[in-house]
Amino acid sequence: MKDLIMATTNAGKFAELKPLLAEHFKEICSLADFPETLQVVEDSPHYAQNAMKKARKVGGHFGMPALADDSGLEVAALGGRPGIRSSRYGRNDEERMERLLHELDGIPWDGRGAKFKAYVALYLPEKDRCYVFYGELKGFIGFEQHGSHGFGYDPVFYSPELGKYLAEISTDEKNKFSHRGRAIALLKTFVETL
Ligand code: ITT
Numbered sequence: 001m002k003d004l005i006m007a008t009t010n011a012g013k014f015a016e017l018k019p020l021l022a023e024h025f026k027e028i029c030s031l032a033d034f035p036e037t038l039q040v041v042e043d044s045p046h047y048a049q050n051a052m053k054k055a056r057k058v059g060g061h062f063g064m065p066a067l068a069d070d071s072g073l074e075v076a077a078l079g080g081r082p083g084i085r086s087s088r089y090g091r092n093d094e095e096r097m098e099r100l101l102h103e104l105d106g107i108p109w110d111g112r113g114a115k116f117k118a119y120v121a122l123y124l125p126e127k128d129r130c131y132v133f134y135g136e137l138k139g140f141i142g143f144e145q146h147g148s149h150g151f152g153y154d155p156v157f158y159s160p161e162l163g164k165y166l167a168e169i170s171t172d173e174k175n176k177f178s179h180r181g182r183a184i185a186l187l188k189t190f191v192e193t194l
Helices: 011-021 047-062 083-088 093-103 171-177 179-193
Strands: 002-006 025-030 066-075 113-124 129-141 157-159
Touching: 002 011, 002 047, 011 025, 011 066, 011 171, 011 179, 047 066, 047 113, 047 129, 066 083, 066 179, 113 179, 129 179, 171 179
Parallel strands: 002 025, 002 066
Antiparallel strands: 066 113, 113 129, 129 157
């Protein structure tokens, strides 16, 4: 078992990822555990490329296996927005959700279909290779916020599978079926073959 660094500055993401990988890696840390700031500009229009860029840069810098997630929320009625720009749709989670709800104003439930996508990249320095895994979660954007768990757009994302908003469930429950949980399940199968 190796140590792993998570190439993320998003505390909500880290909190979800860490327990998922606890059995497959010895020590799991994040960028927040190191004093230096490592800027990675996410300039690709493709999630997978941004995820690989983050994982490579961080893994290369620290000389250890690194994992990065590039994810986003795509709303069909908005032509796929916020999509790749999900983390930049406003100055904070509250503003981003307000903007989304405002843009969907007047659209009935049937037109509020949405999808979370997660591309997770694992960089292994000894092979100098990146491996990418994908997961998605379909649902609907509600008319207002529900629940206080999770992060990002969780309070406005309703899962029909669950009959609840993502912010109404625990991290453990969310990890069982979320876009990120599904991508990580594939990654774990891969790690077991190494
Ligand atoms: P890092 O790049 O440092 O990991 P980030 O927040 O900038 O952090 P992304 O570029 O991947 O990460 O942006 C993904 C955004 O999509 C994230 O900030 C949330 O707003 C949203 N998002 C992704 N997964 C989510 C989830 O499970 N629940 C709610 N919102 C999510």
